[in-house]
Structure formats: C-alpha cells, structure tokens
Amino acid sequence: MADQTDVAQALVAAISAAVYPNGIGAASVTGVTAVIYAGWPNAATLNADLTAGKAHVSVFPTATERVTQPACSDWMAQAIPSSTLSLTVGAGTVTVAGTPAAGQNAAVLADGLPVVYAVRAGDTPTAVATGLAALLNAQRPASNVGAVVSVPGVRKLVARVGVGGSNMRVLRRQEKVFQISVWANSAAARDPLAAAIDVALAGAWRVALADGTNGTLRYKRSVQNDAMENATIFRRDILYAVEYAITDSASATQIVAEQLGVAMQFATGGQYGATTLYS
DSSP states (O other), X not given: OOOHXXXXXXXXXXXXXXXXXXXXXXXXXXXXXXXXXXXXXXXXXXXXXXXXXXXXXXXXXXEEEEEEEOSOOOOEEOOOOOOSEEEXXXXXXXXXXXXXXXXXXXXXXXXXXXXXXXXXXXXXXXXXXXXXXXXXXXXXXXXXXXXXXXXXTOSOEEEEEEOEEEEXXXXXXXXXXXXXXEEESSHHHHHHHHHHHHHHHHHHOEEEXXXXXXEXXXXXXXXXXXXXXXXXXXEEEEEEEEEEEEEEEEEEEOOOOOOOOOOOEEEEOOTTOOEEEEO
C-alpha cells in the first residue's frame, strides 16, 4: 500500500533526479551541493551545512488534504510472474522440466480427475514428478522415473502450471499538499535550485509509487522567505498537491483445476406425504 511516507520518498527521488541528472556522485545542475530528504530539517545539521556552503531540500507533508474518491474499488490483478516450471504431455506421460520455485502449482488431470502438487522451496523436477505420481496413484495406477510421470491406460491427459501473484484494490483516493523547501545560505544559491526543482516537477506531473500506482502532481503555490537572512538562511517553499491511492493487497493463485460440488434432490410422494432424499 502507499501512504504519505511513500509519496514523500517518491518526491525525493524525482527531485534528486532533477538536481543530480548524472548521479549524486556528479555535480548538481546549479553547482551547489544539495542534501535532499523527506522530513523537516534538523536545526544544528542545517546550520552546519549552510555554513559549509551546502543547500538543503526538504519534503514535508502538510496538514492540508482532501478525499477525492471515497469508494472502494474491486480487486484487480497486479503483474503476474512468469512460470519457471514446465509440464509436457506425451503418450500417457507428463515430463517435468525447468526450475521449480515455491509459490507455483503443478496440476495433472487424468481423464478429468485433477491432482495438484504445490511446489516447495528446493524442489527439483524429479521431486515435483514424484509428488504428482503419488497424488495420481491415490486414484489410479501411476509412477515416475526421474522427472517423467507415467499414467498407464489414461485416455485424456492434461497438465497445467499455475503461479502465485497478488491482487490490489483501491480503498480511496486522496490529495495531500507537500511542502518542498529549498534552504541555502544566499539567494544566489537558493533561486536557481528552486527553479530547477519547480520546472522538473511541473514537467513530470506524476510520480511512481512503491505499490505500482502513480501519484498525480498539481502545483499549488510558492512562498519565498527571507526573514532569516540575518542568520544566513534563505528559503523558498514550493507546494505541490499529490493525488494518490490508498491501496490494499492480497495474495492470489492462478486456477489450475476446477472442482464441482453437486447436490441431488429427489422428492417422492405417497400415503404419508412427500419425502425428500439428498445425496
């Protein structure tokens, strides 16, 4: 799920990319070294860095927010991982290959009757084949030699591999205002840095969040504060509203076999009234 901390970190990443397009080991776009982080500055650290000629860029969530979509959405499938296991059907045989990984399911349907083996960490193709053969053998004769499962006399043989993934739903969408503050020891150091950040965020218009969703940016206002210039602190606040989703996630598994429960009801009539029988 994403919350305001994830949004703040995403803004930090976007600002860092704008200020240090060639990486933090290279010079910044303005030539002034900038420390970029989520949260409010520590006064002692800020003063020491400003004295040393460094600038600070802080990203802080304000109290201003509003709900933009209160309703909960349906569950949606997220990215489905690829299977690392394969099952190949031959004449009365199923051959297991690939690299088995926990969270995958190997299914075999012999004449419509399914068995499912849940792959465990450390399994080999032979281990998967042995597990399938044991499950099949509870219904009909079956065996395996290495990674090949044999089912004598079977008329129809189907093999499937399912993987585990996750579903996500949006619990609500909300918009929160974040204050991006540029702190420097002079207006000459502050202004180009603040301008570069504002241009980058205005051009980006959205940021990628940790849960796979995006936050949408909307410029609110900018405030310049030179009241602390006697303390050699020049500050500009750039405020952006970010609309993002509060999400929930749950594990999910692909369906590899279907099972139906059938209830039959018979009604009979006679001298003493109707009688209902279940099976």
